[in-house]
Amino acid sequence: xxxxxxxxxxxxxxxQCAFLAPDVFAMHGDEGLLYDPQAEAAQRERVAQAAAAxxxxxxxxxxxxxxxx
Amino acid sequence: MKQGILTDILDHSHRADPYPLYAELxxxxxxxxxxxxxxxxxxxxxxxxxxxxxxxxxxxxxxxxAADPLAEEDTxxxxxxxxxxxxxxxxxxxxxxxxxxxxxxxxxxxHRIESMRGDLDETVKNLIDDIAAGTSGNGEGxxxxxxxxQFSYPFPVTMICRLLGVPREDEARFHVWxxxxxxxxxxxxxxxxxxxxxxxxxxxxxxxxYLAGLIEDxxxxxxxxxxxHLAAATGEExxxxxxxxxTAALLLIAGHETTVNLITNxxxxxxxxxxxxxxxxxxxxxxxxxxxxxxRYEPPVQLLxxxxxxxxxxxxxxxxxxxxxxxxxxxxxxxxxxxxxNPDRFDPDRKDIQHLGLGSGIHSxxxxxxxxxxxxxxxxxxxxxLENPRLLEDPPPYRQNAVLRGPRHLMIxxxxxxx
Numbered sequence: 382x383x384x385x386x387x388x389x390x391x392x393x394x395x396x397q398c399a400f401l402a403p404d405v406f407a408m409h410g411d412e413g414l415l416y417d418p419q420a421e422a423a424q425r426e427r428v429a430q431a432a433a434a435x436x437x438x439x440x441x442x443x444x445x446x447x448x449x450x
Numbered sequence: 451m452k453q454g455i456l457t458d459i460l461d462h463s464h465r466a467d468p469y470p471l472y473a474e475l476x477x478x479x480x481x482x483x484x485x486x487x488x489x490x491x492x493x494x495x496x497x498x499x500x501x502x503x504x505x506x507x508x509x510x511x512x513x514x515x516a517a518d519p520l521a522e523e524d525t526x527x528x529x530x531x532x533x534x535x536x537x538x539x540x541x542x543x544x545x546x547x548x549x550x551x552x553x554x555x556x557x558x559x560x561h562r563i564e565s566m567r568g569d570l571d572e573t574v575k576n577l578i579d580d581i582a583a584g585t586s587g588n589g590e591g592x593x594x595x596x597x598x599x600q601f602s603y604p605f606p607v608t609m610i611c612r613l614l615g616v617p618r619e620d621e622a623r624f625h626v627w628x629x630x631x632x633x634x635x636x637x638x639x640x641x642x643x644x645x646x647x648x649x650x651x652x653x654x655x656x657x658x659x660y661l662a663g664l665i666e667d668x669x670x671x672x673x674x675x676x677x678x679h680l681a682a683a684t685g686e687e688x689x690x691x692x693x694x695x696x697t698a699a700l701l702l703i704a705g706h707e708t709t710v711n712l713i714t715n716x717x718x719x720x721x722x723x724x725x726x727x728x729x730x731x732x733x734x735x736x737x738x739x740x741x742x743x744x745x746r747y748e749p750p751v752q753l754l755x756x757x758x759x760x761x762x763x764x765x766x767x768x769x770x771x772x773x774x775x776x777x778x779x780x781x782x783x784x785x786x787x788x789x790x791x792n793p794d795r796f797d798p799d800r801k802d803i804q805h806l807g808l809g810s811g812i813h814s815x816x817x818x819x820x821x822x823x824x825x826x827x828x829x830x831x832x833x834x835x836l837e838n839p840r841l842l843e844d845p846p847p848y849r850q851n852a853v854l855r856g857p858r859h860l861m862i863x864x865x866x867x868x869x
Contacts (some may be wrong), residue, residue, distance in 0.1 A: 407556060
């Protein structure tokens with residue numbers, strides 16, 4: 382499992398995460414962001430892409446150990 | 451026109467390495483030599499201006515005669531079409547961009563780009579297979595590969611065709627028009643100007659007619675592609691046929707020229723940093739931060755030449771008058787030592803990477819999510835499959851264009867191509 386935190390004060394609604402990991406991040410209207418704070422390990426690569434692509438670097442990802450199996 | 455450093459930046463002899471000129475330019479954060487454009491080159495000033503509603507992207511707000519040596523470099527939309535949203539302000543910009551985004555991304559189409567991954571993988575695989583089989587290029591196999599013509603160029607055009615919904619059997623025609631329009635962005639001072647203008651105009655006409663026909667067809671027989679969805683929209687959230695045509699042309703040009711250069715600059719940078727290339731081969735995930743660093747270090751759009759203040763604005767003690775020509779030099783801001791540590795170092799592990807490579811604010815790159823995936827996939831696959839790749843010419847020959855900067859050819863050799 383992955384633990385996600387998005388700093389919604391930084392988030393500017395660029396939606397790059399919602400393009401790159403659409404099963405974890407979703408747009409609510411044009412600017413609001415919804416996300417799954419405990420994403421499946423299978424989403425790891427996409428979440429990493431999303432975090433790297435965030436123009437304001439608002440996404441923090443932490444690996445939750447022992448729940449990967 | 452005498453413009454000192456701006457003339458040097460536009461001069462083709464500096465194209466391979468404009469960065470020392472940008473460092474010089476940053477000493478005067480708002481540069482103005484009395485008659486040319488106001489040129490902003492420092493990170494924080496550019497970032498603030500990209501979010502400043504007092505700055506217009508619409509050329510019609512320029513004072514007649516505002517001196518700008520780049521004013522004639524058209525970004526590709528024909529005089530017969532209305533301006534695309536790249537060159538419009540709110541509220542028209544917002545309306546057109548919102549409508550275009552509906553079939554492209556979240557919230558309405560969150561899986562569009564995601565669903566292109568298979569096509570992306572297959573296209574990259576086929577292009578590299580063709581290089582391996584010697585069926586593209588000049589018959590010299592892997593001893594002499596032109597990465598631009600054989601890879602970076604055809605890849606994004608193919609993806610734009612798939613995104614818009616151009617049938618595969620028409621892709622070859624689309625490539626020819628795209629090539630002609632791209633060449634028009636890259637003026638060759640020795641060519642017959644009248645002949646070139648005519649060829650470009652003909653290509654625009656043919657492309658416009660083709661797209662108009664395709665839009666008409668998709669209205670009658672819709673499929674799940676962007677043109678069908680855009681053509682089928684009704685009511686307030688829809689475009690006129692002319693708006694749809696200029697939007698399609700904008701997506702084609704903007705989504706194409708820039709990605710070609712991102713991929714080519716990427717491979718050039720990797721070949722100049724063999725340790726990073728080696729890491730990418732064993733760690734494909736490195737492609738993600740690497741592409742962000744590339745967008746900082748060698749951005750495909752070096753400067754935004756079409757901003758104009760709607761009122762007098764003051765920046766770092768300089769008053770830029772209403773209607774004046776302004777350039778925002780993204781590539782200079784990306785190397786600003788006030789913002790980035792060791793800015794001239796290419797470092798894919800850089801944690802602090804809020805680059806200006808895709809712009810920011812309301813005009814931030816519309817196609818960014820697709821461009822990122824294309825570049826990540828292209829570079830990781832090239833790194834994985836080419837055996838011992840090396841540059842045959844460094845620096846490579848560059849296109850004329852100082853704004854959409856990139857190599858015209860990138861000649862490389864390798865010992866073989868892995869399956």
